[in-house]
Amino acid sequence: MFELQTINMLLEGIRDTVYMTLTSTLAGYALGLPIGVILAVTDKDGIRPNRIIYRILDVISNILRSIPFLILLIVLIPFTRFVVGKSYGSSATVVPLVICAAPYIGRLVESSLKEVDKGVIEAARSMGASDLDIIFRVMLVEARTSLVTGATIALGTILGYSAMAGTVGGGGLGDIAVRYGYYRYQTDIMVVTVLLIIILFQIFQTIGMKIAKKVEKRK
Amino acid sequence: MALIELHGVSKTYKQPEGSVHALKNVDLQIEKSDIFGIIGMSGAGKSTLVRCLNFLERPTEGEILIDGKNLADLSEKELRKQRSETGMIFQHFNLLMQKNVISNVCFPLRLLKVKRKEAEQRALDLLKLVGLEDKAKAYPAQLSGGQKQRVAIARALASSPKILLCDEATSALDPQTTESILQLLKEINREMGITIVIITHQMSVVQEACNKVAIIEDGQVAETGEVEKIFNAPQSKAGRRLIYGEGSEAIRKMESSNKMSVGKKVRIVFTRNSSFEPVIANMILHFRTPVNILRANTGNIGGVAKGDMILGLPEDIRLQEEMEQYLQDHGLEVQEVEKDV
Numbered sequence: 001m002f003e004l005q006t007i008n009m010l011l012e013g014i015r016d017t018v019y020m021t022l023t024s025t026l027a028g029y030a031l032g033l034p035i036g037v038i039l040a041v042t043d044k045d046g047i048r049p050n051r052i053i054y055r056i057l058d059v060i061s062n063i064l065r066s067i068p069f070l071i072l073l074i075v076l077i078p079f080t081r082f083v084v085g086k087s088y089g090s091s092a093t094v095v096p097l098v099i100c101a102a103p104y105i106g107r108l109v110e111s112s113l114k115e116v117d118k119g120v121i122e123a124a125r126s127m128g129a130s131d132l133d134i135i136f137r138v139m140l141v142e143a144r145t146s147l148v149t150g151a152t153i154a155l156g157t158i159l160g161y162s163a164m165a166g167t168v169g170g171g172g173l174g175d176i177a178v179r180y181g182y183y184r185y186q187t188d189i190m191v192v193t194v195l196l197i198i199i200l201f202q203i204f205q206t207i208g209m210k211i212a213k214k215v216e217k218r219k
Numbered sequence: 220m221a222l223i224e225l226h227g228v229s230k231t232y233k234q235p236e237g238s239v240h241a242l243k244n245v246d247l248q249i250e251k252s253d254i255f256g257i258i259g260m261s262g263a264g265k266s267t268l269v270r271c272l273n274f275l276e277r278p279t280e281g282e283i284l285i286d287g288k289n290l291a292d293l294s295e296k297e298l299r300k301q302r303s304e305t306g307m308i309f310q311h312f313n314l315l316m317q318k319n320v321i322s323n324v325c326f327p328l329r330l331l332k333v334k335r336k337e338a339e340q341r342a343l344d345l346l347k348l349v350g351l352e353d354k355a356k357a358y359p360a361q362l363s364g365g366q367k368q369r370v371a372i373a374r375a376l377a378s379s380p381k382i383l384l385c386d387e388a389t390s391a392l393d394p395q396t397t398e399s400i401l402q403l404l405k406e407i408n409r410e411m412g413i414t415i416v417i418i419t420h421q422m423s424v425v426q427e428a429c430n431k432v433a434i435i436e437d438g439q440v441a442e443t444g445e446v447e448k449i450f451n452a453p454q455s456k457a458g459r460r461l462i463y464g465e466g467s468e469a470i471r472k473m474e475s476s477n478k479m480s481v482g483k484k485v486r487i488v489f490t491r492n493s494s495f496e497p498v499i500a501n502m503i504l505h506f507r508t509p510v511n512i513l514r515a516n517t518g519n520i521g522g523v524a525k526g527d528m529i530l531g532l533p534e535d536i537r538l539q540e541e542m543e544q545y546l547q548d549h550g551l552e553v554q555e556v557e558k559d560v
Binding site: 117119120122123124125126127128129130133137138141142144145215216217218219 | 273299309319330
C-alpha cells in the first residue's frame with residue numbers, strides 16, 4: 001500500500017530506533033549499574049554505609065530524573081554537539097538518552113539489590129567474604145531476576161523516550177511520526193509508525209521476560 | 220587455655236530512643252571439642268553473642284580470644300581469614316537461592332581462591348557426609364527445610380573450620396528433622412573434633428546435643444556449666460524458668476483456679492536408669508498416700524533414660540520430709556519448686 005521509498009524509510013526508522021534504544025540502554029547501564037551498586041552499598045542499611053557518598057549520588061540522580069526529557073534534550077544540545085559533532089540524528093539522540101537513563105537505571109538497580117536477603121549477605125560475611133565478593137558473588141547474582149526485569153522496564157522506557165526525541169529531529173520512528181503525521185498530515189504513515197513502536201515494545205518486553213524467567217531459580 | 224574466651228564482653232546499640240544493652244559484661248570459656256549450648260529467651264542477647272564470636276558484631280567493650288588471638292587486634296584481611304576458619308549456620312539457612320547445591324557448598328572455597336575442580340570434589344565429599352550427594356545439581360528452592368540445613372552445614376564445613384556456630388539452626392525445623400540435624404552435628408563434633416556452639420531457646424536441643432551450657436538472660440550469663448548438672452539442679456531463676464518449662468505456668472493456672480490444693484511442690488530428676496523403676500508408684504504404696512503428678516517429661520536422651528517430674532506432695536509436713544528422703548534414697552535429685560517459677 002506504500003511506495004517502496006516509504007517502506008525503505010520505515011525500515012530505516014526501525015533500524016535507527018532499535019540502534020538508539022539498545023545503545024542508550026547499554027551505555028545507560030555502563031553508568032547506571034555502578035551508580036545503583038554504590039547507592040545500595042552506601043545506603044544506611046547497606047554493606048558499607050556512607051552518608052556523604054549516598055547523599056551526593058541521591059541528589060544528582062534525583063535532579064536529573066526530575067528534569068522532563070524534552071527539556072533535558074534541549075539543554076544538552078551544546079554538550080551533544082561537543083560529543084558527537086552534531087545535534088540531530090539518532091547518534092546525537094543517544095547522548096541525552098544516556099544522561100536521562102543512567103540515574104533512572106541506577107534507581108532500578110538500587111531497588112533490585114536492596115531486595116537481596118540480608119541473611120544471605122550475613123552468611124557470606126561469616127565465610128570471610130570481602131565487600132567486593134559480596135557485591136559480585138552475592139548481591140548481583142541473587143538479584144539477577146529482578147535486574148533483568150528492571151532492564152526490560154528500562155529498555156521500554158528508553159524506546160518511548162527515543163520516539164520523543166523525534167520532535168527535535170532525533171531520527172528513528174518517532175521522527176517519522178512527527179514529520180509525516182504532525183507536519184504533513186499523513187495519518188496513515190503515522191499510524192504505521194505507532195504500530196511499529198508498539199510491536200518493537202512487545203518484542204523487547206517478551207524477550208526480557210523470557211530471560212528473567214530463565215535465570216530465576218528461586219522456585 | 221580455652222579455644223574461645225570472652226572477657227567482660229558488652230555490646231551497646233545506640234539508638235535515638237536511648238541505648239540498648241544487648242550484652243553486659245559476659246565472661247565465657249569454651250573448650251576445644253565442646254558442644255556448647257547458649258540458651259535464653261528471645262531478646263536475651265544470644266544472637267548478638269554468637270555474632271561477636273566471628274566479629275559480625277563488634278563488642279563495645281571487652282575482648283574475645285580465639286585460640287589465644289584477640290579478634291580486635293586483627294586487620295580486616297586477617298579477620299576475613301579468621302572468619303573462614305569459623306563456620307556458621309542459621310535459622311533460615313541463608314543459602315544462595317540462585318545457585319545450585321554444589322555451587323553453594325563451593326562458595327566459601329571459591330572465596331579462598333580454591334580451583335573449581337578441587338572445590339567441587341571437596342563439595343561432593345561433604346554432600347556425601349550430610350547425605351545429599353544426589354542433590355548436587357538441585358536448587359535450594361527444591362529442597363525441604365532439613366535438606367537446606369544439611370546443605371548449609373556442608374557449606375559451613377567446606378573451609379575446614381575449627382569452630383561451627385549454629386544460630387537457632389533447628390528452630391525452623393520439625394522435631395524429627397531437628398533430631399536428625401542434631402545427630403549430624405554430634406557426628407561432626409565426634410569425628411572431626413570441631414568445636415560447636417549452639418544458640419537455641421529450646422532446652423531439649425541443649426539436652427540432646429550439648430555437653431556444656433550457658434544460660435543467658437537480659438544480656439548476662441545467668442549460669443554456666445555442664446548440662447547434666449544444670450539440668451538436675453538449676454541455680455538461677457532464668458535456669459529454672461527454662462528447665463521447668465511451660466509446665467510451671469500450667470501448674471500456676473491450675474492452682475489459681477482453685478480446683479486443686481497442693482502442700483509442697485518438688486521437682487525430681489531421673490538420672491541413669493531410675494526412670495525404668497516405678498519409683499513414684501512404689502512410694503505411693505509405701506506411704507499409702509497419693510501424690511499429684513503436676514508435670515512429667517521423660518525420654519531417651521543420648522541412650523540414657525532421662526526426664527523430670529513436678530510432684531505435688533501432701534500437706535502434712537512430716538510426710539513431705541519422709542517422701543523427699545525416700546526419693547533421694549532411690550537416687551533421684553529432689554528440689555523444691557518455688558512460687559516464682
